[in-house]
């Protein structure tokens with residue numbers, strides 16, 4: 551392949567070694583001035599987004615949450631979580647400078663030289679809670695995904711201050727903190743429809759006892775149609791709150807069909823989606839929907855999801871309040887860390903992780 555020969559990376563092993571093991575990331579590869587897509591990134595036809603049916607006739611709901619006490623707001627949120635599993639919120643109260651700063655900080659982190667980012671690869675990182683990586687699970691994947699990430703598991707302010715990379719820690723922490731209220735409000739509203747009247751301490755820990763913030767970087771890609779930014783998956787969180795920049799590329803599977811809907815960037819909005827843990831706890835009422843991201847041929851894209859989760863040692867299953875009306879449980883009780891480890895050890899495979907919890 552002419553382009554990889556000109557970079558000095560002669561075969562697929564060289565490319566993977568350079569990107570994954572040496573910590574250059576796909577950004578390092580993209581910056582070599584490739585003309586064609588290296589082979590390890592070529593996705594099978596059926597996984598390419600260009601081969602899928604995309605529709606512009608419908609879009610996920612956009613909900614103005616400026617008044618949380620308005621019953622119409624609550625209804626719209628619960629309906630969206632049931633029907634779409636995905637929606638955007640505006641007037642959510644997270645200040646614009648917090649959103650702008652964390653996107654800038656993402657560019658700041660990925661703009662560091664490879665030697666500095668390499669310090670956060672799994673084998674070098676001073677803590678398991680900070681991980682720089684590429685693709686999703688390169689050891690399990692047939693084709694790599696065109697994305698680098700920094701994943702930060704929030705334990706405490708002190709831990710974050712001590713271990714998160716200096717170039718982005720304040721901004722990432724500020725986004726986590728400033729989004730806490732909107733997360734709580736969303737969960738209160740969603741719980742009410744499930745017959746959970748108040749979120750006591752036990753419920754709070756079960757729903758939002760752990761948080762992970764990822765900084766995702768999708769560099770400009772030669773032949774974006776042959777690969778993906780992120781393959782089809784559903785999140786394993788309870789709820790995900792996603793900040794995207796103005797480039798676009800996130801697609802959501804329409805629940806009742808085979809078509810994919812674009813999630814258009816809306817300035818100052820946040821994308822919210824139900825994750826597997828909430829689908830399980832709601833006994834299937836709220837839907838954790840498959841989504842994927844395209845690669846982009848002309849721009850570098852960043853996104854910043856906050857995954858709101860149970861704690862690793864929590865056992866999750868359908869909530870008692872949900873089963874009180876006599877409905878049959880669809881999912882068993884599972885240790886949350888077992889569920890997450892199962893997700894992380896395979897390649898992205900749509901909604902297959904949920905099979906792990908099905909009765």
Ligand SMILES: CC(C)(COP(=O)(O)OP(=O)(O)OC[C@H]1O[C@@H](n2cnc3c(N)ncnc32)[C@H](O)[C@@H]1OP(=O)(O)O)[C@@H](O)C(=O)NCCC(=O)NCCSC(=O)/C=C/c1ccc(O)c(O)c1
Nearest residue numbers: 678686701760762780785786787857859862887890891894
């Ligand atoms: C995640 C775990 C299980 C990690 O526990 P730990 O003891 O640190 O286990 P570990 O042995 O280091 O990790 C197990 C494997 O998970 C994978 N892994 C761990 N962390 C990550 C990470 N942040 N990103 C990718 N893979 C990871 C690796 O494959 C590990 O294997 P290895 O590379 O070490 O061989 C633990 O912290 C936990 O239970 N956390 C619960 C809360 C949580 O983190 N929930 C997940 C929310 S994330 C979510 O919902 C979606 C994430 C997502 C989606 C699409 C993407 O493309 C993507 O990149 C990420």
Ligand SMILES: O=C(O)CCC(=O)C(=O)O
Nearest residue numbers: 766780794800843853855
């Ligand atoms: O980048 C995006 O828009 C979505 C990323 C995503 O789905 C994830 O990180 O789980």
Ligand SMILES: [Fe+2]
Nearest residue numbers: 783784785841
């Ligand atoms: Fe996701």
